[in-house]
Amino acid sequence: MRKIFTPVILLLIFSSTSFAQAKIASVNMQQLVISMPDAQKAYDSLQRYQQALLKDGQALVSAYQARAEEFDLLLVAKQKSGIK
Numbered sequence: 001m002r003k004i005f006t007p008v009i010l011l012l013i014f015s016s017t018s019f020a021q022a023k024i025a026s027v028n029m030q031q032l033v034i035s036m037p038d039a040q041k042a043y044d045s046l047q048r049y050q051q052a053l054l055k056d057g058q059a060l061v062s063a064y065q066a067r068a069e070e071f072d073l074l075l076v077a078k079q080k081s082g083i084k
Contacts, residue, residue, distance in 0.1 A: 033039050
């Protein structure tokens with residue numbers, strides 16, 4: 001009887017402590033970040049960086065379009081002259 005009773009008691013003790021460790025919490029990350037003192041500075045810095053990247057991207061697109069147009073004109077001129 002004692003051989004059966006001891007493992008049962010140990011099993012109950014260990015199973016109850018494992019349930020006690022299952023605490024779950026949630027954090028509202030957006031509220032946490034907004035409440036930080038430097039959050040607005042970081043946001044403004046990211047906005048300036050985004051605007052700089054957009055400006056650089058537009059310049060690259062414009063340069064690409066100009067070169068593509070130049071290439072098309074050269075291709076048309078080459079085809080009209082009959083040069084292969």
